Amino acid sequence: MADDYVIEIDSLSKRFKQKVAVDAISLSVPKGSIFGFLGPNGAGKTTTIRMLLGLIFPDSGSARVLSREVPRGLREVLPKVGAMIEGPGFVPYLSGLQNVKRLLAAAHVTGAEADRLAMSALERVGLAKVANLSAKRYSLGMKQRLSLAWAVALPRELYILDEPTNGLDPAGMREVREIVVNLAKEGSTIFLSSHLLSEVDQICTDVALMSQGRIIKSGPMETLKEDQVGYLEVVVDSPERARDLIGAWYPDLSVFVGPDSSTIRLAVGQDDDFAGKLNYRLVTEGVTVSGLRFSGRTLEDIFVRYVGEGFDVS
Numbered sequence: 001m002a003d004d005y006v007i008e009i010d011s012l013s014k015r016f017k018q019k020v021a022v023d024a025i026s027l028s029v030p031k032g033s034i035f036g037f038l039g040p041n042g043a044g045k046t047t048t049i050r051m052l053l054g055l056i057f058p059d060s061g062s063a064r065v066l067s068r069e070v071p072r073g074l075r076e077v078l079p080k081v082g083a084m085i086e087g088p089g090f091v092p093y094l095s096g097l098q099n100v101k102r103l104l105a106a107a108h109v110t111g112a113e114a115d116r117l118a119m120s121a122l123e124r125v126g127l128a129k130v131a132n133l134s135a136k137r138y139s140l141g142m143k144q145r146l147s148l149a150w151a152v153a154l155p156r157e158l159y160i161l162d163e164p165t166n167g168l169d170p171a172g173m174r175e176v177r178e179i180v181v182n183l184a185k186e187g188s189t190i191f192l193s194s195h196l197l198s199e200v201d202q203i204c205t206d207v208a209l210m211s212q213g214r215i216i217k218s219g220p221m222e223t224l225k226e227d228q229v230g231y232l233e234v235v236v237d238s239p240e241r242a243r244d245l246i247g248a249w250y251p252d253l254s255v256f257v258g259p260d261s262s263t264i265r266l267a268v269g270q271d272d273d274f275a276g277k278l279n280y281r282l283v284t285e286g287v288t289v290s291g292l293r294f295s296g297r298t299l300e301d302i303f304v305r306y307v308g309e310g311f312d313v314s
């Protein structure tokens with residue numbers, strides 16, 4: 001049903017001269033999800049987001065945001081959407097606090113209420129201590145946080161965040177993840193673009209993987225991961241011998257040495273019982289096992305499976 005989705009994109013395309021940036025993509029973003037819109041730099045994510053927010057017009061196809069056709073219905077849609085997108089247009093000589101209040105004034109929130117909301121947004125993104133410093137003195141990471149404060153200053157049904165972790169250090173990235181999870185807990189939907197798959201792997205409920213203007217795969221994270229064949233990585237002191245032993249014990253199993261010279265990989269899904277038994281058998285044969293872990297079910301693994309290459313610039 002349409003109301004179950006906050007964004008519905010149908011065959012949306014955009015071309016810049018010879019370059020097809022977005023190539024007839026379709027996707028649906030379920031209400032209440034943390035939706036990861038993922039792909040390497042240049043995949044077409046920002047172009048898609050710009051179309052959703054009415055900043056550029058599609059060449060063909062259609063998009064609905066909060067059940068309204070865009071760009072036609074944007075006037076009703078935009079007040080319900082918190083957006084963070086490149087080039088937010090801060091006034092550099094105003095403080096962080098004044099910048100957020102400026103945005104709130106545009107949404108007709110002024111006075112004490114604006115002070116309260118702006119400070120709470122700055123606190124949320126970790127900028128409370130520099131609230132009165134002019135934005136031109138902010139570092140790249142602080143500017144990124146300020147854009148996020150801007151996006152989350154008012155409670156919204158939907159947040160569209162374009163690469164919110166860009167320019168942040170690992171601690172900053174973790175904080176952004178927490179902010180996103182909390183917004184979702186409060187009942188909003190978050191549509192989040194990123195080229196850092198491992199960064200969002202942990203928090204997204206749904207994903208679309210984009211490459212060279214196309215959606216390669218989309219759906220609930222659980223389904224995508226269930227479809228993915230996993231493997232068991234075993235770190236040993238004598239990989240060649242371990243490989244031969246395992247080959248003799250389990251002739252039907254694919255066994256590889258790698259990715260480094262002391263690791264062997266077995267094409268098996270998560271099976272703790274199997275891992276325990278294998279560990280015991282190897283140790284009994286005098287092979288030292290210093291690590292055992294299941295892998296192959298990360299978003300990067302899924303991307304590589306469908307695109308057949310690493311996660312490089314498109």
Ligand SMILES: Nc1ncnc2c1ncn2[C@@H]1O[C@H](COP(=O)(O)OP(=O)(O)OP(=O)(O)O)[C@@H](O)[C@H]1O
Nearest residue numbers: 016019021039040041042043044045046047048195
């Ligand atoms: N205004 C424009 N004029 C010409 N080409 C453009 C324009 N905007 C985007 N492109 C091109 O369209 C393609 C998709 O770009 P887009 O910015 O949407 O990718 P992205 O997935 O958001 O990547 P990034 O994370 O690097 O922003 C790229 O090849 C880009 O160079």
